[in-house]
Amino acid sequence: MKKNKALSKSHRYMESVPKMKKIMRNYYLKAKYARYFGKKVAWITSGGPVEPLIAMGIIPVYPENHGAMIGVSHTGAKFCEVAEGMGYSGDLCSYARADIGCSVAGGGPVGGLPKPDMLICCNNICGTVLKWYEIQARRFQVPLFIFDTPFVHTKFTKEAKSYVDQQVKDYIRFLETVMKKRFPYDKMNVVGKRSVEAMGLWQQILDTAAARPAPFTAFDAFFHLALIVTLRGTGTVLRYYRFLLDELNRRVENGIGMVENEQYRFLWDNLPIWHRMRWLSKTFAARNAALVADTYTSAWCGTVDYIDENDFLGSMGEAYTRIYLNIGVDKMAEKVLKMIDKYHVDGFVMHSNRSCKPYSFGQYDIQKIVQRERGLPVLILESDMVDPRKFSEGQVETRIDAFMEMVGQK
Amino acid sequence: MNASEIIGKFRFAVENPFETARQLKEDQQCPVVCHTCSYFPEEIVLAAGAHPMRLFGQSTSIIRADAHIQAYSCSLVRSVFEDALSGELDFADVMVFPHSCDTMQRLSDIWRLNMKNTVHLDLLFPVHLKSEAAQDYLKAVLIRFQRELEETLNITITEHAVSEAISLMNRIRHALHSLYEIRSRTPLRISGSDLSYVVQGTMILDRNEAADLLEQLAFSLEEIRPSAESPGPKRILLSGGVCLHPDIHSIIEEQGGAVVWDDLCTGSRYFDTPVSEGPAPIDAIADRFISRAVCPAKHSGITRRSEELSELVSKYNIDGVIFLFLKFCDPHGFDYPDLKTTFEEAGVPSLLLEVETGKPVDGPTRTRVETFLQILNQGNNLP
Numbered sequence A: 001m002k003k004n005k006a007l008s009k010s011h012r013y014m015e016s017v018p019k020m021k022k023i024m025r026n027y028y029l030k031a032k033y034a035r036y037f038g039k040k041v042a043w044i045t046s047g048g049p050v051e052p053l054i055a056m057g058i059i060p061v062y063p064e065n066h067g068a069m070i071g072v073s074h075t076g077a078k079f080c081e082v083a084e085g086m087g088y089s090g091d092l093c094s095y096a097r098a099d100i101g102c103s104v105a106g107g108g109p110v111g112g113l114p115k116p117d118m119l120i121c122c123n124n125i126c127g128t129v130l131k132w133y134e135i136q137a138r139r140f141q142v143p144l145f146i147f148d149t150p151f152v153h154t155k156f157t158k159e160a161k162s163y164v165d166q167q168v169k170d171y172i173r174f175l176e177t178v179m180k181k182r183f184p185y186d187k188m189n190v191v192g193k194r195s196v197e198a199m200g201l202w203q204q205i206l207d208t209a210a211a212r213p214a215p216f217t218a219f220d221a222f223f224h225l226a227l228i229v230t231l232r233g234t235g236t237v238l239r240y241y242r243f244l245l246d247e248l249n250r251r252v253e254n255g256i257g258m259v260e261n262e263q264y265r266f267l268w269d270n271l272p273i274w275h276r277m278r279w280l281s282k283t284f285a286a287r288n289a290a291l292v293a294d295t296y297t298s299a300w301c302g303t304v305d306y307i308d309e310n311d312f313l314g315s316m317g318e319a320y321t322r323i324y325l326n327i328g329v330d331k332m333a334e335k336v337l338k339m340i341d342k343y344h345v346d347g348f349v350m351h352s353n354r355s356c357k358p359y360s361f362g363q364y365d366i367q368k369i370v371q372r373e374r375g376l377p378v379l380i381l382e383s384d385m386v387d388p389r390k391f392s393e394g395q396v397e398t399r400i401d402a403f404m405e406m407v408g409q410k
Numbered sequence B: 001m002n003a004s005e006i007i008g009k010f011r012f013a014v015e016n017p018f019e020t021a022r023q024l025k026e027d028q029q030c031p032v033v034c035h036t037c038s039y040f041p042e043e044i045v046l047a048a049g050a051h052p053m054r055l056f057g058q059s060t061s062i063i064r065a066d067a068h069i070q071a072y073s074c075s076l077v078r079s080v081f082e083d084a085l086s087g088e089l090d091f092a093d094v095m096v097f098p099h100s101c102d103t104m105q106r107l108s109d110i111w112r113l114n115m116k117n118t119v120h121l122d123l124l125f126p127v128h129l130k131s132e133a134a135q136d137y138l139k140a141v142l143i144r145f146q147r148e149l150e151e152t153l154n155i156t157i158t159e160h161a162v163s164e165a166i167s168l169m170n171r172i173r174h175a176l177h178s179l180y181e182i183r184s185r186t187p188l189r190i191s192g193s194d195l196s197y198v199v200q201g202t203m204i205l206d207r208n209e210a211a212d213l214l215e216q217l218a219f220s221l222e223e224i225r226p227s228a229e230s231p232g233p234k235r236i237l238l239s240g241g242v243c244l245h246p247d248i249h250s251i252i253e254e255q256g257g258a259v260v261w262d263d264l265c266t267g268s269r270y271f272d273t274p275v276s277e278g279p280a281p282i283d284a285i286a287d288r289f290i291s292r293a294v295c296p297a298k299h300s301g302i303t304r305r306s307e308e309l310s311e312l313v314s315k316y317n318i319d320g321v322i323f324l325f326l327k328f329c330d331p332h333g334f335d336y337p338d339l340k341t342t343f344e345e346a347g348v349p350s351l352l353l354e355v356e357t358g359k360p361v362d363g364p365t366r367t368r369v370e371t372f373l374q375i376l377n378q379g380n381n382l383p
């Protein structure tokens, strides 16, 4: 396979990037000095219902996002080792290990997370967060709210529906107790509408990559994702995503792709390998391949159809329960097939992520379904999203080359 | 039957679970309902005239399952699935997956996609057991399970039948508890490995038969007069998920120790609390799930597990704790460091072992157990 060595930089430049960096910097600063502004901080899981926090004026902080930053800044091994020294097995999720390690050792990419006043854990992504938040609740001695979302293997039962709806009410009561003030339902309406709009915008942003060449890739989506995760429900997200969408649309109109000679288009599955983002993106780009879409970033808009924007609280229980990681493997495969068609991809790259069992177990069966239904080549890379000790560049590159050969023959 | 004959029956069931199940099915002409977790309403299955059976995984080499689940899943899941794929579970009519951990939850999906000959049910228990909402939901899940089982087996499950099954299971719980108490008082009366065969075998054998055998066993063990146990073995608490390693007990016993209680789902967590007998039997089953010893895959407050374990340590005069986990088991792995610290602060030493089902205890693990016991024994001689 011929490799395209000359990657020009200009086509990769996006005005949105520095803007986004600035927003995130401000967000972390504000979170860090929350106390000076008389604000409270809640740690919340990435799939957790953040909107009521925003409505309450509580600053949400995401240990998983922090874990990703630790991965990107190549300090994953260091902090994981701290946790392992405490007795946490090296086979546990590296977000949890990195966060626990960092909260003990201090430091890290943003100088450590601000201490939480409360913890909000939603197990719609995994059972790991439950254990992780229990540990941090003992450590910080702060109230913990658990939003328990029954798994949807095949159906979302009516019992499950009333269970999650009841928990929405419990959640509000929890916040009222911790904050010693009434919940602002009027504000919640505004936040709910903004959140729905943000999810819609995020979907439109991801959809621009259906164009050929794709104006941005999954690697960029991983970066821009931080806002829909952390600040969904705020005006900042809306303003930023409108700006980003405009920029992407312009790129589409002008035929500017992120990968200069985009020849092959792939779909990515599972979390990014945060510590090898640049390397992977270069490695694929050098082979004229663009990862145009992924199953991960779309999780933050995948359930927008279940939400009634005029009754956010009444519908969010269901929406939060039916997210991508909380549904059966066959349902996941259906979504994958839809994405394959929508983004016109030539191959499927699956990250078998040792950290994330709920995301990774079942991949082999999804692989078989994709091969059967679409006849696409599938590449499985075993690695870990934050812990670089589980990654071998040489091995991965060889596998990518073999995969490219298969794709080329199609 | 004397004690060793009875133990032999349980041991046979543990070592030949599928043969036992096939035989039972043939003799009794009843459907077999297999499952994978100690949070399982055996009473409802019994009331349906079916036989509940917990799977532990027999396959020692994983070949077929490797095509479906990565090697970084726990060996229990891989081995149970290997059994299924190689046709060993042909006797199972219904397969039930109670929600426990992420790995088991995904196994349920993979199983459903690949095993087409059994009826597949998911028991979507809450993970949070403490809130009122969760308790209502738990009851609703049990009622749904009852209905689904009725539809599957084309029968009606009466309240009376559930109550009878509760009495039967309470007999079993009571008898197992007595056996544990006997062992805890005078460990020489029954070896740790024998007792572990007995608990595990109970989850496989016909429950009526098991209840009778357990009661007889308790009776005949009381009769045994062991030679004086002085100064008495070091008293060990074994804590973890499933323990399918009888050899651990012999290693401990060779070094002058004895597991005098455990916190295992193949041990005391199976029988620790009776279901209250009276009206509303389904509610009573739910109440037991809430009040029994909590498993790390469930939430019942942030300190409940350490409180429960500390209670066991003081109640049974524990000298040392051995944590026995399956490699890649997340729920136990996350709980371990804080539990270890709790015991350290209380002056109770602990040891962590990671094992895999189907593999005998390896040399290094054996050495670590031996060293641990030696250190405990030296503690004796300190002034």
Ligand code: SF4
Pocket (backbone or CB within 6 Å): A064, A093, A094, A095, A096, A125, A126, A127, A128, A129, A271, A355, A356, A357, A358, A359
């Ligand atoms: S990476 Fe997976 S296991 Fe870890 S917190 Fe996220 S969803 Fe949970």
Ligand code: SF4
Pocket (backbone or CB within 6 Å): B074, B075, B076, B077, B100, B101, B102, B103, B104, B241, B242, B297, B326, B328, B329, B330, B331, B332
């Ligand atoms: S041993 Fe642990 S990881 Fe395996 S099924 Fe049990 S709880 Fe899950």
